[in-house]
Amino acid sequence: MVIGGGYAGVAAALRIAGKAARRRVPVSVALVNPSPLFVERIRLHELAAGRAPRRLELARLLGARRVELVVGRARRIDAAARAVEVELAGEEAALAADAQGAAAADAAARTRRLDYDALVYAPGSAAAPEIVPGGGEHALSVADAASALALRDRLRAARPGGTVAVVGGGLTAIEAAAEIAEAFPALRVALVTRGRVGEGLSERGRAYVARALRELGVTTLERTRASRVDAHGLLVAPEGGEAAARGAGAVERAASPERFAADLVVLAAGFRPAALAGSSGLATVAGGRLAVDRRLRAPAHPEIWGAGDAAAALDGDGAPLRMGCATALPQAAYAADSVVAALAGDAPPPPFRFAFAVQCISLGRRRGLIQRVDPRDRPIERALTGRVGAWVKELVCRYTIAALRFEQLRPHRGGSPAQAPRPRRALDAGDGERLPSGAAT
Ligand SMILES: Cc1cc2nc3c(=O)[nH]c(=O)nc-3n(C[C@H](O)[C@H](O)[C@H](O)COP(=O)(O)OP(=O)(O)OC[C@H]3O[C@@H](n4cnc5c(N)ncnc54)[C@H](O)[C@@H]3O)c2cc1C
Incomplete structure (x- = not known):
């Protein structure tokens, strides 16, 4: 089972x-x-x-x-x-x-x-709206298909010039912010994160992500804690010092909790098992x-x-x-x-x-980052970027389905269940429903 x-x-x-x-x-x-x-x-x-x-x-x-x-x-x-x-x-x-x-x-x-x-x-795993109070009621996510479709509909309906705040600085948040910014250029996209954007990347990898986000018009607000989501956006506060605003310049430096107005908030700061x-x-x-x-x-x-x-x-x-x-x-x-x-x-x-080998990040459809990491997932200063990075990331996505198809199609030499020997452990104990024996391969 x-x-x-x-x-x-x-x-x-x-x-x-x-x-x-x-x-x-x-x-x-x-x-x-x-x-x-x-x-x-x-x-x-x-x-x-x-x-x-x-x-x-x-x-x-x-x-x-x-x-x-x-x-x-x-x-x-x-x-x-x-x-x-x-x-x-x-x-x-x-x-x-x-x-x-x-x-x-x-x-x-x-x-x-x-x-x-x-x-x-x-x-x-699923979305973790509890990461920021108010997230369950007011935030969207890309963690599951229903949420992603709801987000798509809200993005399509958003007014030109509206702001989308993506909370999180890890790989999923970066990918979501970049993808949205590229597909909806009329919207302003901001990435709000504790620590730095792409904390687990190498210097070179982080610099490339920062450049790609800038080119896509994404504003990044780092070292900033989102403390609440409501119908009007976020409450944010600097974390351990001053918040750093970069990019398109739409964001003021954050002082002690202040409002960050947003039409849509996307929580992408972690999953819940x-x-x-x-x-x-x-x-x-x-x-x-x-x-x-x-x-x-x-x-x-x-x-x-x-x-x-x-x-x-x-x-x-x-x-x-x-x-x-x-x-x-x-x-x-x-x-x-x-x-x-x-x-x-x-x-x-x-x-x-x-053993880990790479971290792969899409930055919209035309840019990507393939970050080499050591077996313990620590970044090393080797990376593929740009269109080549986007292409390799696409291949990696295709590989996941190819891996399933490989398991599906790999030839096997087994005989029919009727010819097969009985298993060593009984398969018919218990008081629940048995799986149909015809399902045996
Ligand atoms: C936008 C996004 C981008 C990502 N990009 C990457 C990436 O580039 N690289 C990477 O390595 N990872 C990435 N991830 C993470 C990756 O998707 C997950 O780690 C991966 O899906 C985990 O696989 P899984 O089979 O454990 O769980 P899932 O893919 O979540 O599948 C679990 C399945 O179990 C079902 N289920 C849940 N509860 C029950 C229940 N009680 N009974 C029966 N079925 C149940 C669910 O409906 C689902 O179909 C990304 C995730 C997101 C959301």
Whole structure:
């Protein structure tokens, strides 16, 4: 069972199904996701800026490996019973309610309980509006598809000359500010951040980002804390000294809390991990990410693996790896290999290790920065910039989908489930619904 149909979940599900087939381990794989569509999260700032997304249907992505798609939201993991309660959505919910009669068309009818032998926990992360008080009511984000579409509609409706304030100075905030400024040149875009814009970049990388933002007309307000969002913009205050205003010059230096008027506020200062692990009683760290050991397993539940934003895989220093597609995909591959090894009765793979290589930032469609970093994500003074940077970043985005297609299409030599030997662990214990055996690859 895989919870989450993002980069980590889809990659893990396809790889488990494909590898199990090659190993002739009969396994039924199901993936639970609230939407029937795959969301390319790393392009949501593009969606907000008005670019049409590619339509990627999860059923088609997963179908090649006969992974069952359950459209719904996992509400609780009953780790003791090895089952997941899923609140069905869309057509699945309608069919379930219909099957049980109109009178039973209530929450219970829309709930499905699924047993698992192995669980990959990958429900990702979402916007974190609580980062700035008032954010939930008055700010928009690019963290999920619905928010990005809402932002797109508000940007299209904004009056010429209106101001958009993007809060945050990390990679997502930079990408969002640049994309919006390029797509909506009639709007004034400001980036408001504690510390400096692109804190994790090298001097050269930061200088390039500053230049690109200036060229796009983005004003940057650094070392500035946004303390509240309301219908009229932000309250901002200098952080540990004077705020520095640069760029198009539309921003005055910030003094002790003062108003920064904005028609739209976009919060892009961090993501919040899915809360499901914590609300299901599993151990969490780092603000709610599933705690996992060096083999990406939940400490008290070795049959649960975590991957992606929702889990806290550790780097070489013992700190949680930063959230990112770049970290999610290798974790998913590792978790999948571990699941297949466990189901086949093999020894687990050696502990998970991860080394960073680059940070990739788009700055609109014509500029990009590919920042070299050392294995621990510390920047080194080597970078690709400009159109070449934009091109490489585009290739990286395409690679994420290509990586999923690779798992989908990689040839396998497995026989049919009927020919395959029985797995070493029973697949039919428990009182929940079994996954259909026909789904085995
Ligand atoms: C605008 C933007 C730009 C980005 N750019 C980059 C970049 O350039 N490089 C990079 O490395 N990273 C980037 N990221 C971060 C990257 O998108 C995430 O780190 C990545 O999506 C994590 O993958 P994931 O599979 O863990 O989670 P997600 O992609 O978030 O997928 C999780 C899935 O689980 C589903 N889900 C949630 N709760 C439940 C539940 N209870 N039951 C069932 N399903 C559930 C969600 O709906 C979603 O479909 C960017 C993010 C954004 C928003």
